[in-house]
Amino acid sequence: MSDFLALTLAEARDGLRRRDFTARELADAYIEAMAAARALNAYCAETPEQALAMAAAADQALAAGNAGPLAGIPLGIKDLFCTKDVLSQASSRILEGFKPRYESTVTANLWRDGAVMLGKTAMDEFAMGSSTETAVTGPVTNPWRGEGSNKNLVPGGSSGGSSAAVAAKIALGATGTDTGGSIRQPAAFTGTVGIKPTYGRCSRWGIIAFASSLDQAGPIARTVRDAAILLKSMAGHDPKDSTSINAPVPDFEAALSGDIRGLKVGIPKEYHTTQMPAEIEALWQQGIAWLKDAGAKIVDVSLPHTQYALATYYIVAPAEASSNLARYDGVRYGLRVNNGGGLNDMYAKTRAAGFGKEVKRRILIGTYVLSAGYYDAYYLKAQQVRTLIARDFTEAFKTVDVLLTPTAPSSAFGIGETTDPIAMYLNDVFTVPASLAGLPAMSLPAGLDKAGLPLGLQLIGKVLDEETVIKVGGVIERAAGFAAAPKPWWRS
Template sequence: MDLSKLTIADARDALRAGDYTATELTQAYVDAVEGSDALNAYSTKTPEKALEMAAAADKRLAAGDAPDMCGIPLGIKDLFCTEGVQTQAASHILDGFKPQYESTVTTNLWNAGAVMLGKLNMDEFAMGSSNETSYYGPAISPWRRGNDDTALTPGGSSGGSAAAVSADLCLAATGTDTGGSIRQPAAFTGIVGVKPTYGRVSRWGIVAFASSLDQAGPMTKTVRDSAIMLKTMCSHDPKDSTSADIPVPDFEAALTGDIRGKKIGIPKEYRMDGMPAEIEALWHEGAEKLKAAGAEIVDISLPHTKYALPAYYVIAPAEASSNLSRYDGVKYGHRAKLKPGEGITEMYERTRAEGFGPEVQRRVMIGAYVLSAGFYDAYYLRAQKVRTLIRQDFEKVFADGIDQILTPATPSAAFGIGEMADADPIKMYLNDVFTVTVNLAGLPGVSVPAGVDHQGLPLGLQLIGQPWGEADMLNTAYALEQASSFTAKPVKWW
């Protein structure tokens, strides 16, 4: 079988038809993963578990009890707790952590018969846009700039997921998105990534970064695959009080490709100074394609867009400083060695100094500062008010009848590993400029591969949907995908 062309939809049909078994399919991926160390996409490989799960899937297939995801080999971001399997959030501070429980999202996938190939590399605690903050070292993109062998980033924080899907090291992967961590890496690697509406997917058992922004979603080769996988990931979960108790639609059934009469908004504030002409052209062509498919293109305004990044960099670190206070060297993971006479405060402080990387330390400290007495109103409360205004921007355009909003997914194509090393942190933060508004407003967003740049690297477009409007949003994404006919694949060098 040719893994480079395989999709979840194809594999589902082939498995049910008996063209091959889940065990054969899984073995093909286990072999591909085995030969992929140069990409550093997998932080933990679980081939034996994968083959056991595949055998169980084969039994269900034989019995005619095979849900859509039955026998589908997946990679799981290291942020998801997986029972008995190392889960470290790519951090030194969680060294050797083996959860005693399973996250709700992965439980849903395994209940549907999906197969786990292993855990995927990521930025430490999902803080980063290039996978370079990982304690495991960066995941490397399978993509290259023509014949230039410079190692490129697959993006972040779900960089291992993006690298693994685009290099055919799994059929699909889970990701999480706090400010763009699914959509930016998906755009950098020519795949589809969905961030659902806040509350659509349970956060239980996912290592928390910023709880009011975090949401898990699928990273797949096609929009249809995302629709299939998302449906399985979603559920109402009493263990996550923000999980929505509303029915989960059949997202795949919504993919008709008919978008006649849909109103697609083009926000003028997303036309940034210094944006590469290629991105501008891609965006324009995307709008033209949707128009040709019968949608109406409408210029809109989201006036508070420019304040989204600074608001995010108050709110996300504030929540992170609180969430990450649990890593203290007592309950799990790394504990620093003490000198004679030192006590528990030194243990906390040294454990966290040794265990957290520089970017995580920076954000935890920024968070502690903006929440501290005397600064809370000036930073945190102000940012929460700006967040209200950002959400209201979207509410207004949706109330005016806009169905989805089309924007670029990222301000550039993938950059080289190390190329941002000397830039200040703010420059790296700009990667999220088009995606972060969506998290602040709690909306669904999807990144769709739409073209390649002059170096042959993938570029993506983002569609933003109405709250709980994933089905309609994915249908527009499907129409865009059909019109873009993106078929580029990285040439295997690893």
């Protein structure tokens, strides 16, 4: 084995099991690749020593025959996850120097199963964004470039460090979190697979909160199988999270039967927007054709409240964020700016210096929509619409098993190009509805646009039915035969 980096997670797992190579060798290869890819800025903290120690433990377990399902698999961890004694800042200045004394449930599950931590991946500050340009450690660059172009593109967001790391093969897989599309859109922008599971499938304990009723952890990986393997380890009921679902975790990998004959795939007509580029519409049609060829039944469905989803999301998420982020006050941890001007002065200066522009914007929006006199018109109304959006899906799922849509309305755009916040929010137009309804959804690469940049398709499933999403994803993956990869221009 010479090119460890070319292996998928499933291949690496099997190779380690066969003792074709060691976890140490795999870790060395990834640590070297990670260090050589600093131009991408995907990692905000590298933990090579930890990786080597964990790899050594994995090798021991593999030798002893009691290795976990992820023994020796090197992963990148989004900076939103609290990792014990390792910087966990949500890519924000306000958590400068913060090293938690606890480990998030999801990462603890991964380490339990033998995975190896390469480092923390950068993200939009507090997971608020679609481009990973607002990380305190600077923007992350997408490994992909347009055909013949040197322009630096965004990796999507907010899990852009994770998506870039997976696409650049400087992690075998990565964790992400998705509040309105933060796993799926970056997956689409980087030609990777991202799953946002059912709300409550993965514990939120130890994940720095953005919008509690929407935040969900999920994997970003190179293949559907790899994502399924990671999700199995990440998921599970956690009594420490009151919104965690107490349901058995199926063997997601086993769902990849390839057989979707007779399965009903819904095509929501409201997702045909006039602004959508023709090539994305064409890719969607291609996806429909692949599924039809595989024996699925295509059914047109309607999700009539789709047009209100984005507005609803941009009320609910900031409202929760404005409250969730109140704890960053300079009193107990992280940044404190104190010129002796008293408590309110310390709050104002700490939060002014610690939060970036987009975070401040959302705190202000959230504070406003919860204020006396505006609550009913904004927050309450948004909650009502959210119920209607969820009902749309319930209705649709009475006739179909899964929905197919595009993931994002464009391919990756240039760093610094999108300065209007509303234009940035529009990236989430196809991903937000499933988030509001708490449904499992996946983005997987299905083709390239004219510029040679990856485009993703999205599958949305019923509550707790990740298996159908994964099964159908596997079929599209095989049909698409997506083999393109970015050229390693970043290697130093």
